[in-house]
Amino acid sequence: MSQETMRKRTIQNKSRKGMSVTDILLVGVLLAAGAVLKFFVGAFFTAGMKPNFIIAMYCLAILLIRPRLYEALIIGILAGVISQFFPGTPYLNLISEPVGAVVMYFLMQVPIRMEIGKITFKPVFATFIATLCSGFSFLGTLYLLFYAGANVSAMPVAVFLGIILGTATINSVIVEVLYVPVKLALGRKVTNDPVQ
Amino acid sequence: MISIRNLSYRYNKKAPLVLDNISLEIGRGEFVALVGQNGAGKTTLLKQLNGLLKPSSGSVTINGLDTATVKTSELACHIGFLFQNPDHQIFCGTVYDEIRFGLVNTRRQQELIDGRIRRIAGLLGLEGMLDRNPFTLSKGERQRVALASVLALETEILVLDEPTTGQDYKECVEIMEIVKSLNQQGKTIIMVSHDMEVVVDYCERTIVLHNGRVLEDDDTGIVLRKTESLGMAGLEPPQIIQLAQRFGPLFQDVISPEDMARAIISCAVPGGVRA
Amino acid sequence: MKQMLEYVHGNSLIHRLNPLTKLIFAVVTCVACFIGSNHLFLLGILLFTIIIAGASGILGRAAGVYKALFILGLFLMLFQLLFTPQGRILFYILPGVPVTDIGLGFSSLLMLRMMAALAPLSLMLMLTPMNELLTAMTHNLKVPYRYAFAVVTALRFIPAFSREMDQIMQAQRSRGHETDTRNPIKKIRVIIPMCIPLLISSVRKVETMAISLETRGFCTGPRSCRKKLGFTLFDILAIILVMAALPVSIIIG
């Protein structure tokens, strides 16, 4: 067939309403994988230096999807809801995970390039801070709920500080390691700078 | 080489038997097909061979090592195991590192490793891809990377769980020819397959598994004629054997189209059919 | 994944309640637990959840949840006990670490509150089929369907991914991978051959799933529902009963 008879067709992109179906499924699948990793791989670690895979997974999701602010918030809420399905993780996650997700979103907006050679360290940095924020908001809500009005000294924050810092460190390493392979498997281009 | 005695297995005490009193001897250099329906216990039996699962009763010995007491990582030096889904094992940033992973685990000498990786890659047609990221490769290529990483361990026994699923015919033949040449070099091959044509083309011995029991165990040509057992296991004989059986004892030993054509020519031509 | 809260099939009166009733039960009792600072009240709520579990015939399965909550609560209690020096010293658990009456009272309250606040939610999830919960969320509470669907998808994949995780760990062990190390830095290196394959094979499913949904009209417009969930008289009674916990908790303080 000759070139002249070929006509190129273009499709008008509908205005984007919320996350695409693919993005929503990606969040769901990553959170499911996070729950499974928490169960299987978490067992290798002792308390203190233990990764929190749910936080790691929504950080990864935000890195991959690049959502808008309210979409990041929704990703956080979804992570909080999933956490409710495991006994022992109280309602508190419904507050702490959205906080972590929103922090992650804002850190991705910071226009600073953090590269050494070809490797970007923004995922590490952002995950570290997001995990810290999530951890502290969890702790803050816990204190608020359990100690409000009680005339008793609370457990010192320092006890938890170590745990939160350890979790943040290990989470940031895990997200850094997972980011590139997952992005490649999704068939998305790897760019050096996460801010496009 | 491989000796399985009265092997029974259940996942836990309340669960039904997945493997029910299996006894098998597999000798050096054999090429064995393990066939049966999904859920017949094929993969469970394979996993007994390298100690991923331990017998509930009975014993499995590989080269004199009892799988119940030897660690899987130690058995990995004797028995190479290729899982069905290559994505379940690939994790490295390059194909080279992926092939190298098992070698480092089994503590091979460092200077031998590089040469061996390049040789294995050459065998599987992966030379040009050693620096590529495996996650950007096609499914067929990833399957070959997974096979390479298992072959690199140069074990005497090779266990393959459906190595050809999801591949086109050309890729399937390529992989099977490599496996065949390894068998000719003296390696023992045990393979699960649903493709009866692959079984008939490559495997000398076929074991039919059904509900955790060995239903048939004999030369491939003989087993694939046992229509009743195959039917029970949800399998059908290859087309040529099905066809040959319609003619009673006339084409008794026929396996390939070539055999069949020769047999037909020899009976048809003297009968005076126009040539 | 035994730790997961999965629906336990049954046909009791409680199973048949509207999911919203059960949700109200979970939220209201939780709120009441934080308002009411009384050991007996919290114990009462805890007992009430156990009665519900028994009445719906899932006591056996729920026992595991109670056990998990108890261990967590005990941990919390012991911890708090160590850091409450106020009050009269009862005895010493460790030399120099006293246990006081206020400490004991408060830390046991903490434990009971934690258990009583969480048990209803766990029970609710075990007594409500996922698709009913989804319908109630989207039709009655107007949660956008796509987001409710994401949650359901995640939960549905957990058992499947657990099986895959098993396969992955076995595949790596077959290649001589060993997982026993005490060094925390090495631990990260040990888990990577397990984490990456699980994530890769899970995200590879996303594309097919998305296409499969697109070709079945997912989120193309308003959505109908095959089963209507009604409120029965029993629902209304149950809601009144549960709501009663609130004023009681406020009176007790």
Added chain:
Amino acid sequence: MIRFNDVSFSYENSDEMAVRNINAHIGRGEFVGIIGPSGAGKSTLLSMINGVIPHFYKGDFYGEVLVCGRDTVESTCGKLSHHVGSVFQDPESQIVSTVVEDEIAFGLENFNIPAGEIEARLAEALRMAGIEHLRHESTAALSGGQKQRVTIAAAIALRPEILVLDEPTSQLDPRGSRQVFTTLRQLNREYGITIIIVEQKVMLLSEFCSRLMVMEKGRIIMDGPTRSVLEHNDRLLELGINCPRIVTLTKLLKNASLWSGGYPVDVDEAETVVRGIMEGTHDQYQEPELSIQ
């Protein structure tokens, strides 16, 4: 029913055409098998029928695809799903519900179909796919073949005239694969649904399909009734496509001048061929025409 008018397509981020200059027509009630080596463009071709291209996978699209008179570019995946049902390789990633009946109702609910009608269509889809007995089963407990028949039922609940399937049996055992094909034959013969299937198992295709399309490097290189395509078994082998063994046998018999008729597509027909030779009577098959592009 389906018409490709000079269609070419290249995916985003790719310079190469995945399919090029496709001209084809598929009529009502056909049962078409598409074969070819991997990367030949088979899945791309299917994705153009259900609108996944260009609505899900973006790229450069040339020409037009008409499905039931509708231009796919002007339509959407959702609208097209009333005409084209789709089934894919991995049942795990298609099933969204925990119970079979919910799974089949899923698409109907998405299209806001009233509850009463859903009930009727649900029963109909279960009957058509022959899985009425599985209605209340949990989807996780089914065998691979059963799962795939549930996905077929879920697709036909929308009452499409066309069903496209992309390697639906690649993860199934022989029994499951045959179950799926038998269901497809029933849908095709009894309900007149047009079926287009991409498959590696040429043996099953030749037994069940009335027409085969062979693709290579983005083009349709052969297209015709199954028997006529099998004539070119040498060419197929060259392309790396497996030929049924009975075809290879017949070829050998033809070379020996023992047989000059058409090619058998299943073992029954092969038996007739061999008996014909043995008894000296040539009960030959008619050779329908074949178009080679």
